[in-house]
Amino acid sequence: MVKVYLDDPNVGELEKKYLCECIDSGYVSSVGPNIGTFENRFAEYLGVKRAVSTQSGTSALHLALYELGIGPGDEVIVPVLTFIATVNPIMYVGARPVFVDVDPETWTIDPDEIEKYITPRTKAIIPVHLYGNPCDMDRIMDISRRYGIPVIEDATESLGATYKERFTGTFGVMGVFSFNGNKIITTGGGGMVVTDDEKKANHIKFLANQARDTSRGYYHPEIGFNYRMTNLEASLGLAQFERFPQFLEMKRRFAQIYTEGLRNNLNVEFQGSYPGAESSYWLFSIKLKGDKSVQEVQKLLAEKGIPTRRIFMPIVEFPMYQQYREGEYKNAYDIYKRGLNLPASTLNTEKGIEYVVKTLNEVL
Template identity: 75%
Template sequence: MVFIKPILLDAPNLGELEKKYLCDCIDSTVVSSVGENIRIFENKFAEYLKAKKAVSTQSGTAAIHLALYELGIGPGDEVIVPVLTFVATVNPIKYVGATPVFVDVDPETWNIDPNEIEKHITNKTKAIIPVHLYGNPCDMNKIMEISKKYNIPVLEDATESLGATYKDKFTGTFGEINAFSFNGNKIMTTGGGGMIVTNDEKKAEHLKFLVNQAKDNNTDHYFHPEIGFNYRMTNLEASLGLAQFERLPGFLNKKRKFAEIYKQGFENNEKITFQKSYEGAISSYWLPSIKVESHKTIPEIQKELKEKGIPTRRIFPPIVEFPPYKEYKKEEYKNAYEIYKKGLNLPGSTMNDEEQIEYIVEVLNNV
């Protein structure tokens, strides 16, 4: 089958509204980190999530770094994190001088296993970072119970899960400080960019201060009373974000429709298992993901799909595969390695249409 437009894995959906907002911003000449659109974007984002405050950043990684910094985490501290995630979840732990403690994931949802969290808590544990992998919410009830029991703050990595809910509450609103990403391949984009979300207004005020080099705006000259960061979002990025934000409900509806087509298309195929969700969880389906039982390797399957015009991506490798984290014992993460060995991300870009998703199902079932 030949389509007029190519099938896309995770490309952004940009159009006339984005052009208008960006051109308006350029015409205003206020394109850098001083601009009204930044404040509007932050307020709209917090309102959407029913959170008190949102602070924009230059990336999701910057959001995680600042959250850890604001929580006072540093050398000698430990942070519990799933071994199956993008490396940007983990590197900020190193930025602040703390030690990541990796735990295995649930074999069906692929998210951090709450039982493994509790097993790895020590008197050095200062934070827990659950990651809503590929937009799929973690078991936040159990995780927050552990947080309360041991008085350890939760920092949600919601960079992939904007719009996802657990028990009717948005991901990124359970933890004390939480992070979102607007990278070009995310559900909505600002080109780069990220957001910190919190209900602690005092922390939000301090975070807003830190992202702007800790500059004291109450003086008429440059004065910086503490170490700050250049983690500001620009007005240009916020303009793009506002346009994308208006279209977010449509993006989420389309992604969920795609997931429904995939699930129905694979339900009679015993070799393909779709990433499962916890009861009461509604994924954003940033990237629809499956596990394949086959005599073929994932790279072999990818090659066959690519020849038929279908782009795919392997699941994130367990973090302990990377040289900076090689001291950890790989055998402790059997579920993560099983998912990595057999896992595959399927096209989820909202630039695709339903006919293309149905074609992917047909081809993959045959492959």
């Protein structure tokens, strides 16, 4: 039986080489040349002026919200269907999350729903490019301009994805990325804030380093955070970034195999995309139709050596966020009830993905 991987990281000899060189240099902590090199290459790839590395995608989003001065009494509009890390930083700064439903076809935040929930207290909109699938950034940025509300893009799952030939994460005032172990490239942990605003980038870099004024030694003029990426992590990131074009090509090839192999299955519905959008397919995702439940299909696939994952649970299901429920969120709940993430790790081979397709067709 061919081995199949869900979202495992793809690390090898190049990563070992870069990590060993980093260890030999002695620069293993938050000081070292690879941090700046990684930031610069990342910014150059996306076509933005600055990229600031962080300890995680969560800390990147926290810093972005903090930099905009968002705090108690403010509201932040966010999709109800996302990973919990999109929402927790809103609470870190003391603001109120305002949950809206998603588009039933693309599974990303519905622009019509955004407008319904805007109030004088709305201080930011966080669109999430779910599973690598770009949001309708034309409409979202139009809303942003008309109401004067900044956009922070949660692009943590969408490195390499484009909307009308422009990379996700580059539309809003800031975009954030994650390099967790299951992402398309990894630094073990790690994240990045990207922006064209040099002043904001400099201040975020300052905040992430305990707000330390290094020109005055250990002097801290404001409250900061220990959100720095290490040189070890950046070394891993540089190796992964060299291999990123191959990883992205593989993700899209796997998506093509899934689409071609499952398109005639009446029990499968695909996650759609907006015109001009090209997903990075961090995870290839489907909705199931027919009599079998998601749990039953997962069990049958697991028996055949195929790992899968449920779609994210709507955030208002969690105890600390139930008080913020303001709607029915019918689309999000339907996607959660019937949605399934299929294996998409770049450790897979085309043969492995074809095996998943064949087995899923048999199971359904």
